[in-house]
Amino acid sequence: MSKVNLTISIDDKDKESFNKLVAEIGINTSSAINMFIKQAIREQRLPLNLSLNEKEKNFIDTEKVSEKIMDKYDFAFKELAK
Known part of the structure; x- marks a missing residue:
């Protein structure tokens, strides 16, 4: 798999804050962005x-949450069956 460079523009302070955040997590900026993309x-x-x-920000769709949980269980069971 070949790799390419991706160039983005971002505010200096945002870049600095993001770099500090990902460093605290234990990864670098490139890894964090790759994780987001994947x-x-x-x-x-x-x-x-x-x-x-603003109201939608606090709304939790329990049906979607349940579907996601079931998808994770389905995936885990398929992996265990391999």
């Missing part, structure tokens, strides 16, 4: 909660 591809969505409505 999760987005795997889930076919951006792994973010975006909302213009």
